Amino acid sequence: MRDEPNDWESRAEANSFYGFTDLPSVRRRGTVVVTHGEGPYIFDTRGRRYLDANSGLWNMVAGFDNPKLAEAAKAQYDRLPGYHAFFGRMSDQTVMLSERLIEVSPFERGRVFYTNSGSEANDTLVKMLWFLNAAEGRPEKRKILTRVNGYHGVTVVASSMTGKAYNSVFGLPLPGFVHLTCPHYWREGRLDESEAEFTARMAAELEETISLEGAETIAAFVAEPVMGAGGVIPPSEGYFQAIAPVLQRHGIPLVADEVICGFGRTGEAWGCQTYDFMPDAIIASKAMTAGYFPMGAVILGPELADRLQAASDAIEEFPHGFTASGHPVGCAVSLAAIELILDDGLLENVRRLTPRFEAGLAELARKPNIGEWRGKGLMGALEAVADKENRTPFASELSVSERIANTCTDHGLICRPLGQSVVLCPPFIMTDAQMDEMFEKLEGALDQVFNEVA
Missing domain, CATH: 3.40.640.10 (Type I PLP-dependent aspartate aminotransferase-like (Major domain))
Known part of the structure; x- marks a missing residue:
């Protein structure tokens, strides 16, 4: 009988096959194994809490513990x-x-x-x-x-x-x-x-x-x-x-x-x-x-x-x-x-939060290594660039967006790397305070990574 791995990360690595996953990151950092959620937050097997600014995969718009659903x-x-x-x-x-x-x-x-x-x-x-x-x-x-x-x-x-x-x-x-x-x-x-x-x-x-x-x-x-x-x-x-x-x-x-x-x-x-x-x-x-x-x-x-x-x-x-x-x-x-x-207010909250969301993206886009912010409603992206004036992307081997997303995870924030961009699509239930938390953690991650690669 073969020995079974005894920690969650090793068990995931031993028996699961990953899709759309940066495998070097997983091998270096391990898998985040999620146990439960509260509002827009998820919790892992180590008890760490993350604000999921990706709404799961664009879909968990009512959060992770909605009683009506x-x-x-x-x-x-x-x-x-x-x-x-x-x-x-x-x-x-x-x-x-x-x-x-x-x-x-x-x-x-x-x-x-x-x-x-x-x-x-x-x-x-x-x-x-x-x-x-x-x-x-x-x-x-x-x-x-x-x-x-x-x-x-x-x-x-x-x-x-x-x-x-x-x-x-x-x-x-x-x-x-x-x-x-x-x-x-x-x-x-x-x-x-x-x-x-x-x-x-x-x-x-x-x-x-x-x-x-x-x-x-x-x-x-x-x-x-x-x-x-x-x-x-x-x-x-x-x-x-x-x-x-x-x-x-x-x-x-x-x-x-x-x-x-x-x-x-x-x-x-x-x-x-x-x-x-x-x-x-x-x-x-x-x-x-x-x-x-x-x-x-x-x-x-x-x-x-x-x-x-x-x-x-x-x-x-x-x-x-x-x-x-x-x-x-x-x-x-x-x-x-x-x-x-x-009917019950989530769409109205999207509309209420959109100006705050756009303002937060626009503020981060003032950084020298953000070439563009873009979005509509509660979906937005920041495009990382090595040269803002010429819109020159970072070298692909630097994996800048992946590094930003991993650093965000370390800070308790889930976002998504897509090409040279970092994508945010927060749940519709977000509060003003949670929106501020999202941008504060993202800014910290951006500053850390850009200091390393720029």
């Missing part, structure tokens, strides 16, 4: 602990959640299909589009347009949609997934190019891409209102107003990937409302259950819903689904989470 789950477990949504059967909670999602969506009517994650929702959307286009006699209409630095998930299709270089290790993207320029004016704008000119160039690039690929081959353009895992990148001014008419003219659906932005993160219920555009479909997850249950959804607007229904009627089914699609406990939790966010 826990009670919703417990009550539903007592009534009906699990079921599916196949064969013409689904739970009453699933029916009620579909009604609620259409009610709070920007659509006057539509249909909802449930998944277990945002990745599966994006994967499902692509299958829906391929299916209905083939049914309508356009089997060649399969290509998906997204943007460099956009993140849409980790299934094979969602990874192909994701415009991140790391997916090349899997031999991805698949053919037919086209990545346009990231609409990040600060980084992608040309010398002496105004923001309006940059936006016009993005629209012209889209028009050119459609001409090159052929509108008859393109199934959709999928975009996050604010790029989340790309480093919290808001679009350039007027971006969606510039690209939407191009897509509409060519009959290409515009899909809003609201996995991160949806349910209040940007200060409105939906990111598409923040940026004033009407999508043809919405992808939802994360804050949809406030992180208390794994769940995602494809919310189809009227036109796509009708077309998908007609395609399904022709063969008497839509041959796709998951065992836990529309899980009754997840639906009950989601109903409670939506009520908490939209």
